[in-house]
Amino acid sequence: MKDLFAQAKELDAADPLAEFRDRFVISPAAAPQKDLIYLDGNSLGRLPKATRERMRTALDDEWGAELVRGWDHWITLAREAGDALATGVLGVDPGEALLCDTASINLYKLAEAACDARPGRTVIITDDDNFPSDQYVLQGVAQRRGLRLEVIRADLDRGTTTEDVAAAIARCAPDSVALISLQHVAYRSGNVADMVAVTRLAHDAGALVLWDLCHSAGAVPTPLREAAADLAVGCTYKHLNGGPGAPGFLYVRGDLHEQLRQPIWGWFGQTDQFAMGFDYRPVPAIERFQVSTTPVLAGYAALEGIRVTQAAGMDRIWAKTRAMGAYAEQLFDAWLAPHGLELASPRGDRGAHITLHHPAAWQLCQAWKAAGVIPDFRTPDRLRIGFAPLYTTFAEIHEGFARLRTIVESRSYEAFPVERSRVT
Structure with missing residues (x-):
């Protein structure tokens, strides 16, 4: 099998959506973790840079200057x-x-x-x-x-x-x-x-x-x-x-x-x-x-x-959605399935997330966050991993899964509390 990291680099190099990542705010200067990997875009998407500019215009030029006259176009x-x-x-x-x-x-x-x-x-x-x-x-x-x-x-x-x-x-x-x-x-x-x-x-x-x-x-x-x-x-x-x-x-x-x-x-x-x-x-x-x-x-x-x-374009987005899911399946099969995690999603075409089952999924989720990866937890005992075609890279998926493998192999997740917070 081709080296999985080399495969990620090739997929990123050939990604027709690669330039769209630059349209989003990624790791701003105030971020607590420069190497943060975000795998929860299916819960909340990243901030487009154009949105910040549009907000400034709306506040200063429209609400600030036009006042109620802005309703002519609002x-x-x-x-x-x-x-x-x-x-x-x-x-x-x-x-x-x-x-x-x-x-x-x-x-x-x-x-x-x-x-x-x-x-x-x-x-x-x-x-x-x-x-x-x-x-x-x-x-x-x-x-x-x-x-x-x-x-x-x-x-x-x-x-x-x-x-x-x-x-x-x-x-x-x-x-x-x-x-x-x-x-x-x-x-x-x-x-x-x-x-x-x-x-x-x-x-x-x-x-x-x-x-x-x-x-x-x-x-x-x-x-x-x-x-x-x-x-x-x-x-x-x-x-x-x-x-x-x-x-x-x-x-x-x-x-x-x-x-x-x-x-x-x-x-x-x-x-x-x-x-x-x-x-x-x-x-x-x-x-x-x-x-x-x-x-x-x-x-x-x-x-x-x-x-x-x-x-x-939705055609290109859908193509990358499928490619990211297929690559994540490879990482799961090679690195996580041997340690007792189960695939809790259909194989092949699915939405832009993949879900894993493990009895300690909540603890795994918290340990993964502590390692600088943001996933999601869903009951019962599901670790939900979201890929955003516009800004997630294959290298990020590789690194994120590598960190999860380390957590599972070392059983370091066992140090995290089993009690769940209100927001999961």
């Missing part, structure tokens, strides 16, 4: 960012995506709208490996509406399959399923759902389907157009590098805009909003799913992150 920011997402990241048409609210609030809005569009149907389908916030939102929608939540019992390492969805539909009475809501990329294992096949199953059952794109947008192609997917939500602070707490986004297929009415009727969704009319008449466009004022500074940050992804 008012279209949600749509501007949505169109950049649509064409540069999601592969759908302008006017089908909107930057607004959070992923969870958007999930609620679209789930309620979908159930309203399927009157008389009594079932929502999801899985128990869905992100907790999604589960809670869907539980609340089902309880409030008196619907049954059909929950797929997913394999945590394999993820929910098309067969699992078909079986769940089969357990329901004919014409009873209103909505199916799943992750496109599983937050724990990285499994990529077959969006096309699952959407077809939903449509064959007469249901709408609502996808969570939080772990795929900016890392994995989202075949919304090919699937004729109905609805989707996502966030911009992970692979889209919009910053902590950045706004979420929603997608609604164009022909559904006038068929759906979301439950939070707000001023920004109103036709001719400055007429200040009493009766609510939603605009016949994606803006009907907006509720209130766009958070301008956070919106600008999200837009700059989206633009970096747009410039890189």
